[in-house]
Amino acid sequence: MKEFSSSHHPLLQHLFRSEYNKMTAVLCRHFGLQQMQLAEDLVSETFLKAVETWNRSGVPENPAAWLYTVASNKTKDYLKRAKTFETKIAEALKTEEQQETDIFFTEQHISDSQLAMIFAICDPVNSAESQVCLALQALCGFSVEEIANAFLTGKETIKKRLLRARAKLRNDQFKIVSMSDTVIQSRLDVVLTTLYLLFNEGYFSKTYDQMIRKDLCLEAIRLTLILTQHASTNTTSVNALLALMCYQSSRLDARTNDEGETVLFEQQDKGLWDQDLIDKGNYYLVNACSGNEVSKYHLEAGIAYWHIAPENERKWEYILQLYNELIVMEYSAVTALNRTFAFAKVYGYEQGRVEAEKLGLEGNSAYHALLGYLYASTSLSMAVKHYDAAIALVTSAAERRTLLREKELLEKAASQ
Amino acid sequence: MKEFMLIFRVDDVAHCKPTPEQMQERMNWLASIASRNKLADKGNALLPDTDSAKTVRPGNVVTDGPFTETKEFIAGYVIVKTEDIDEAVAIAKENPIFKLNGNIEVREVSKRKYN
Numbered sequence: 001m002k003e004f005s006s007s008h009h010p011l012l013q014h015l016f017r018s019e020y021n022k023m024t025a026v027l028c029r030h031f032g033l034q035q036m037q038l039a040e041d042l043v044s045e046t047f048l049k050a051v052e053t054w055n056r057s058g059v060p061e062n063p064a065a066w067l068y069t070v071a072s073n074k075t076k077d078y079l080k081r082a083k084t085f086e087t088k089i090a091e092a093l094k095t096e097e098q099q100e101t102d103i104f105f106t107e108q109h110i111s112d113s114q115l116a117m118i119f120a121i122c123d124p125v126n127s128a129e130s131q132v133c134l135a136l137q138a139l140c141g142f143s144v145e146e147i148a149n150a151f152l153t154g155k156e157t158i159k160k161r162l163l164r165a166r167a168k169l170r171n172d173q174f175k176i177v178s179m180s181d182t183v184i185q186s187r188l189d190v191v192l193t194t195l196y197l198l199f200n201e202g203y204f205s206k207t208y209d210q211m212i213r214k215d216l217c218l219e220a221i222r223l224t225l226i227l228t229q230h231a232s233t234n235t236t237s238v239n240a241l242l243a244l245m246c247y248q249s250s251r252l253d254a255r256t257n258d259e260g261e262t263v264l265f266e267q268q269d270k271g272l273w274d275q276d277l278i279d280k281g282n283y284y285l286v287n288a289c290s291g292n293e294v295s296k297y298h299l300e301a302g303i304a305y306w307h308i309a310p311e312n313e314r315k316w317e318y319i320l321q322l323y324n325e326l327i328v329m330e331y332s333a334v335t336a337l338n339r340t341f342a343f344a345k346v347y348g349y350e351q352g353r354v355e356a357e358k359l360g361l362e363g364n365s366a367y368h369a370l371l372g373y374l375y376a377s378t379s380l381s382m383a384v385k386h387y388d389a390a391i392a393l394v395t396s397a398a399e400r401r402t403l404l405r406e407k408e409l410l411e412k413a414a415s416q
Numbered sequence: 417m418k419e420f421m422l423i424f425r426v427d428d429v430a431h432c433k434p435t436p437e438q439m440q441e442r443m444n445w446l447a448s449i450a451s452r453n454k455l456a457d458k459g460n461a462l463l464p465d466t467d468s469a470k471t472v473r474p475g476n477v478v479t480d481g482p483f484t485e486t487k488e489f490i491a492g493y494v495i496v497k498t499e500d501i502d503e504a505v506a507i508a509k510e511n512p513i514f515k516l517n518g519n520i521e522v523r524e525v526s527k528r529k530y531n
Contacts, residue, residue, distance in 0.1 A: 320444075324446070325443075325447075358452055
């Protein structure tokens with residue numbers, strides 16, 4: 001694949017981010033998913049031409065429209081030129097029942113194409129992890145290097161993963177052109193899971209780079225927003241997921257300090273919370289509650305809401321009730337630990353500790369961190385023992401520093 | 417892992433309409449099992465009212481309400497997945513039903529080979 005480097009031109013860099021995925025989506029929808037590579041090559045060539053032309057004769061008045069026209073012409077030229085048209089593409093077109101020959105970059109067409117691309121990329125033939133990688137590349141215009149940085153993985157690993165995922169996608173014959181409501185409904189859960197993971201990849205990222213984390217979170221929000229803009233995908237679960245993303249993102253700046261360490265919730269500066277995103281979260285949560293459906297996104301959005309809601313003496317009771325429902329719906333170690341923390345907040349640390357020790361997550365660093373926290377007021381030796389276990393198990397350097405600091409504070413307080 | 421059904425029995429219809437506090441206690445218990453990843457099926461409550469419960473007997477005899485010959489009646493069930501019956505019994509012991517003088521029958525589930 002030809003990778004376009006936009007680093008030398010700030011305007012182009014911006015346009016690349018905002019337009020690349022729109023244009024590839026429209027072209028992919030035109031050619032069919034089997035020709036994804038072709039679509040991406042045509043768009044990359046368009047950007048290369050922009051670099052040449054704009055350096056020579058200046059930036060046009062409407063750069064996006066310029067890009068659309070060039071991409072459209074390049075596609076027409078390609079179709080005329082290609083000797084293989086009769087055999088290869090015509091066949092691909094036939095299987096995709098594609099009739100139109102003109103490429104349109106209207107707002108509606110772009111939006112429909114992007115929606116179709118989201119559904120094409122989130123294909124259960126690929127693992128959830130591969131889907132997230134592919135989404136970053138094909139839907140968000142991330143380079144292999146940027147994805148590797150986000151996952152703290154080598155470029156080669158990501159490259160291989162993407163190649164495999166693309167090959168599987170080509171063989172799956174997903175009809176991106178004629179996407180019916182039935183197809184949408186049957187795949188919506190997979191799409192939501194992938195967007196949820198994409199968001200979490202940013203929010204709980206292994207990288208300390210705040211820019212990458214924010215980018216991932218904002219991209220996940222942008223894609224989920226596209227789902228809310230189409231009647232067939234504007235479900236209550238989609239709104240709940242978007243509300244969750246807005247609430248979580250509102251705390252992005254507050255939950256990491258200048259050294260990249262995690263700031264515990266109770267120590268966060270609420271002044272750094274983004275009120276605009278909180279308001280948006282409230283808006284989508286209201287939309288999410290218009291039906292009878294309660295998805296895990298509803299529960300998680302509810303939990304996020306209570307965390308940032310104005311002080312309420314029953315706050316932790318509400319959070320515990322939501323965690324109770326969430327853990328009964330779907331087990332995960334993280335939910336189990338968070339639920340136990342909420343339990344301790346309602347019934348006291350002593351009962352919370354008893355509840356925590358039933359979890360049996362001895363190999364989990366967060367489990368020991370929670371026990372260290374719950375033991376802190378009753379048994380210094382037990383608290384230190386668990387903090388040490390957590391520090392030995394933790395893999396992220398920033399989290400290790402956070403745990404070491406907690407342990408030091410504890411020991412300092414005890415020696416006074 | 418084996419599966420055990422915990423069958424709840426109480427002797428008073430009033431216990432089937434729990435207060436918010438009782439609801440919270442029951443939900444805490446259920447979530448506590450789920451937190452250990454030992455919940456196989458969150459089960460259901462079984463309503464005891466005349467409109468919701470009948471007992472059918474030989475000779476075409478239908479009576480109102482649940483089977484009450486043992487004085488107690490079944491109010492609901494959940495299914496847990498544990499190593500052995502002792503662990504299932506330990507989970508049952510944590511249930512708040514005993515405050516209401518109810519009891520829990522623990523029974524291993526033998527899955528049908530064919531559906």
